[in-house]
Every structure is written in C-alpha cells, then in structure tokens.
C-alpha cells in the first residue's frame with residue numbers, strides 16, 4: 144500500500160473513498176472544506192461515481208446522507224463545528240433512528256477561532272446524542288478511524304462522529320493507505336419503518352435500543368487500540384514508551400496524564416525519548432472508565448490535556464473519589480480558552496518553555512480586507528453614503544461571509560454578525576422594536592443556507608426591512624465553492640412573497656453608484672419588505688475561470 148503526504152482533511156477523504164464511500168454531503172466551512180473538495184477532485188471518486196455536490200446547509204447535508212445510508216450505502220457528511228448546530232435536529236434524531244449503510248459525520252472544530260465566531264467543542268454533541276466519537280491524534284489515525292469506522296458504524300447500526308480540530312485538518316503527515324473496497328449495493332433493511340418513523344411509540348423503543356447500545360459503545364472504547372495506557376519506560380532512543388498493561392499500582396508515580404486527540408501528539412513532541420509519567424491516550428469515546436480508573440489508581444494527581452472544552456476533565460471529576468487532584472483547563476494549569484500547542488502543553492508539564500513556535504519576524508501581521516475590486520465594496524460604499532447623508536439612525540444587521548469584512552475600516556458599515564441567517568431575522572426584530580431603517584446585508588450562499596425562512600417571516604409579518612442580498616455567485620469566504628443560490632435569488636424572493644416591484648437588481652460597479660444609492664433610498668422609504676440584489680461575480684473566482692480557460696485553450 145502507498146504512503147502519501149496528506150492533510151488531515153485529505154486523509155479522511157481518501158480513507159472514505161478507500162472504504163467504499165458512495166456519497167459525501169457537506170456544506171463548506173473552515174477547517175472542514177478540503178475533505179469534500181478532495182473527493183470532488185479525485186479521479187478515483189469520479190470513476191466510482193461518488194456523489195459530492197455541495198448542499199445548501201449542514202442540515203440538508205446530514206439528512207441527505209441519512210437517505211443514502213437508508214439505501215445501504217456508505218456515506219460521509221462534513222462540516223465545521225458551528226455547522227453541527229445547524230444540523231443538530233437531524234444529528235440528534237439520526238442517533239434515535241440509527242443507520243443502515245455506514246455513516247460518518249465529521250465535525251471540524253476551531254479552538255482559538257482562527258476562522259469562526261466561537262470555539263465550541265463538539266465532543267459534547269457526541270455525548271449529547273450518545274453515539275461514539277473518534278478523535279484522531281495524527282493523520283494516520285484519522286485515515287484508519289474512517290477506514291475502519293465504516294465497518295463499526297454498520298456493525299453498531301449508528302453513525303460515528305469524527306471530531307478533528309484546525310491543526311489536524313490543516314497539517315500534513317505521512318499516511319499509509321489501505322486496499323480499495325467495493326461500494327455497498329442498494330439494500331434497504333427489512334422492516335425499515337420500525338426504525339425510521341420516529342412517531343412517539345417507535346421513538347420510545349428506539350431510545351431504549353440506543354440506551355442499551357451504550358454498554359457496547361463503552362466496551363468498544365475500553366478495548367480500543369486508540370485508547371491506550373502507557374507507563375514510563377527507560378528511555379529508548381527517541382521513541383515514546385510502549386503501551387503497557389499496568390498491574391500493581393503503587394501510588395508513587397505522581398502525576399498521570401490524560402491526553403485526548405491531537406493533545407497526545409503535542410505530548411509526544413515534549414517527550415521524544417519516552418514519557419516520564421503514566422499516560423492515558425484517549426481517541427475514542429465514550430470515555431473508557433476502567434482505563435481511567437487504572438490510571439488514577441496509580442497517581443496522586445491527573446493532568447488532562449484536551450483541545451477545546453474541559454470535557455474529559457469535568458467528567459473525570461464526576462467519576463472520581465475525593466482526594467485526587469485534577470489539573471487542566473479548569474484550575475488554570477492550561478489556558479481555558481484557545482487551542483493547545485506543544486508549548487503550552489510543555490508549560491503545563493512543568494518543563495522549560497522554549498519559543499520554538501513563535502511567528503517568524505518575516506511574517507507581517509495584516510488585518511483582513513475585502514479584495515480590491517470586490518463587488519461588496521461597491522455595495523457598502525453606496526449604502527454608507529446614503530446612511531451618512533440621510534439616515535443616521537440606521538442599523539445594518541449583517542451576516543457571515545466575505546461581506547462581514549465590511550465591519551472593518553474603511554467601511555465600518557455593519558452593526559452585527561451572529562450566525563448564518565441572523566441578518567434578516569435580527570433586522571425584522573429590530574424594526575419591530577422601532578429601529579428605522581433596519582437593513583440586512585447577507586451573501587447569496589448564506590441566504591440559501593439560512594436566510595430564506597427569515598425572509599418568509601418578514602413577508603408574513605409585513606416587516607419594514609430592507610434586505611440586501613449581495614450576490615457574488617459563489618461561496619467566497621470558504622474559497623469559492625459553488626453557491627446553491629446562483630441564478631435563483633430573484634425567483635426565490637418572488638416565490639416567498641416579496642412584491643416583485645420591490646425586488647431590485649443591480650450590478651455593483653462604480654458606474655452604477657448613483658443608481659444604487661437611489662435604489663437604496665427608495666427601498667428604505669418603502670414601508671414593507673424590499674430586497675436589493677447587487678450581483679457581480681467574485682473577482683477571485685472570475686480570475687480562476689479565466690486562467691483555467693486560457694490553460695485549456697493552449
């Protein structure tokens with residue numbers, strides 16, 4: 144089998160293909176996007192006719208994945224951590240119905256919020272739904288967990304949540320791939336209705352099945368090769384100590400370490416010659432309680448290393464008898480917010496801290512900005528000028544996308560950005576509270592992700608709002624994926640019930656500046672729901688198209 148230098152995201156994608164994947168259903172979001180993009184551009188995936196078209200949002204993605212799994216095929220659904228909030232209804236209920244074809248849901252969490260509005264830890268969701276969670280400590284494990292995960296998912300009859308973080312998704316390591324498996328045939332389960340119709344009488348039965356499964360999930364965690372107890376060994380030229388069965392705890396080993404997911408990797412970096420403490424590596428949940436107790440019995444103190452929330456630290460406190468000291472993010476040994484790295488892990492271990500990982504001086508820090516020539520700039524220019532000249536009390540509720548950069552100088556054009564879709568709904572609420580004018584600015588992809596239902600609420604409520612759908616015909620912020628909205632926005636707005644004469648279209652260019660200002664003014668003055676759709680292709684995707692057309696014509 145071949146060895147490849149893969150990003151964590153690529154390792155996951157390749158493993159899914161190799162394991163017999165039939166479809167990937169996702170919505171883009173950093174740091175998960177490259178998983179689906181890898182499958183979309185894989186020749187093997189194309190030969191195998193693996194479905195990989197982007198979905199409108201994460202909820203439609205998980206539900207479509209469930210449909211494929213229902214038919215017996217192996218399926219993947221990928222999203223960033225906040226995407227799982229959007230998919231949560233589907234996610235929680237897939238844990239009730241169970242699945243047929245193997246199903247893996249990838250959540251790419253973003254501690255330190257490199258490109259997100261929060262740093263939620265979605266291991267909590269796995270616990271909430273009571274399904275197994277895998278958390279790789281390196282790219283090879285990410286590959287193996289997905290490759291083997293499909294068999295486990297089918298054996299258990301439940302989806303698996305694979306939790307990675309930004310550093311795992313976006314760093315490379317050598318990965319050994321395995322043999323290519325055939326795809327599953329279409330095969331619907333007998334008596335499928337007794338699983339998939341979650342009427343209360345059936346749901347109660349399914350919940351009992353899920354509760355009964357917990358024993359099996361726990362046993363699998365206890366025996367998992369991904370959860371291992373290591374005890375200190377004499378240094379052996381550069382290798383971490385080998386897994387070891389611990390028999391007679393003496394209680395004199397001092398600090399024991401629990402290292403979850405990628406934190407185990409950081410720990411290894413700090414002990415290149417083998418661990419000096421007993422270490423429990425955890426990469427599969429539910430928490431392996433017996434192994435944890437084995438560790439705690441041999442130590443006076445436990446240090447928990449986990450990227451994200453103090454999930455294990457809190458649970459551990461619940462299991463243990465009083466007296467054992469637990470250190471981690473809750474007592475301040477480690478930073479409560481932000482990601483782990485080899486340096487802060489080193490500090491928590493009481494080792495001398497070096498500055499290996501400082502940003503090199505050659506890298507100049509630069510605030511993000513809208514590209515020169517971006518259509519969103521023309522929209523903000525006209526909007527700002529109208530507000531400055533005539534509507535000083537205006538509030539602009541915005542959303543998530545490149546256009547959020549309108550918050551920064553030189554525009555400082557927006558007053559909010561909370562979650563995908565919140566621009567339209569917040570504008571309505573603010574308008575009903577008495578703010579005038581209440582204006583929403585939303586991108587095309589965000590509109591079809593979560594804005595359409597808010598628009599329907601506005602129409603039904605006859606809200607007095609102006610909604611600007613700044614359409615660049617792509618999902619710009621995440622790298623220019625196709626947008627489900629392209630070519631549909633006018634008709635969607637009309638279908639939802641916005642008066643056709645108050646759905647206005649314009650090309651946001653300097654030459655149309657005066658016309659755009661007039662349009663904004665007129666629609667602010669209209670007492671009702673109005674929509675302006677400034678539409679001009681993102682110049683980055685446009686440049687890429689021109690480049691590839693030139694290449695093809697050579």
Ligand SMILES: Cc1ncc(C[n+]2csc(CCOP(=O)(O)OP(=O)(O)O)c2C)c(N)n1
Nearest residue numbers: 172226543544545586587588589618619620
């Ligand atoms: C629930 C959720 N899913 C995904 C993302 C990642 N994300 C941020 S903005 C965005 C869409 C941006 O596209 P669009 O609205 O068209 O605006 P553009 O960036 O093209 O200006 C996505 C997918 C997110 N922040 N939240």
Ligand code: SF4
Nearest residue numbers: 514517545619681682
């Ligand atoms: S990537 Fe496209 S949408 Fe985003 S700022 Fe640049 S030109 Fe504008």
